[in-house]
Amino acid sequence: LSAEQLLGFSKEQAIGQLLHELIIPPRYHEKHLHAFYQHAKNAHHLTPIKKQLFMPTLKSSGETVELDITLFSIIHNNHPFYTALLQDNVVRKQMIISLNDALEAAQLASHAKSSFLANMSHEIRSPMNIVLGMSRLLAKTVLTDKQSNYVSKVETASVALLSIINHVLDFSKI
Helix, strand or coil, rough: CHHHHHHHHCHHCCCCCCHHHHHHHHHHHHHHHHHHHHHHHHHCCCCCCCCEEEEEEEECCCCCEEEEEEEEEEECCCEEEEEEEEEEHHHHHHHHHHHHHHHHHHHHHHHHHHHHHHHHHHHHHHHHHHHHHHHHHHHHHCCHHHHHHHHHHHHHHHHHHHHHHHHHHHHHHH
C-alpha cells in the first residue's frame, strides 16, 4: 500500500509537512526530534543508517497504528537525506500470534505424547515381565514333558513380545 492508503493523508495534506508533526504521536515528538537532530548534527562523521523500528504512527483519522518503519539515510555533501519504508504489521502480528499458538499446541501435544508413552511403557512392560518371570519360575518346578514344552513356548513368546514392545515404545519416543 502507498503511504496515502496506509495512513489516509492525501498528497496535498502531506507535502510540506514535518514528518514528526504529521505521523508521530505527540508523546513521541521530543524523542523523535532528539534522535533526528543528533544524527543530522553529526552527519559529517556518521555512516548512513538503516534501522528498523516498530513505531506507533498517527493516521489522518487520529487513530494510532503500529507500523514497521525501516529508516534509511544517505549522507551527501555532509548533509543527511532520509527516506522511510512503512509497513502495516497487523498481519505480521497475527501471524506471530498464530505461530506462537501453534508452537504451544505442539508443545502440549509433545508433553501429552511423552506422558502417554511413559504410562504405556509401564502398563505394557510390567505385565509382560510378570508373565516372563512367572514362566521362568514355573519352568524350575517339576513338570511333565508336555507342561515343560508349554512353559517353554510361553517364555519364548513372552521374550519375543517384550522385545517387540520395547522396540515399538523406543521408536515412538523418537
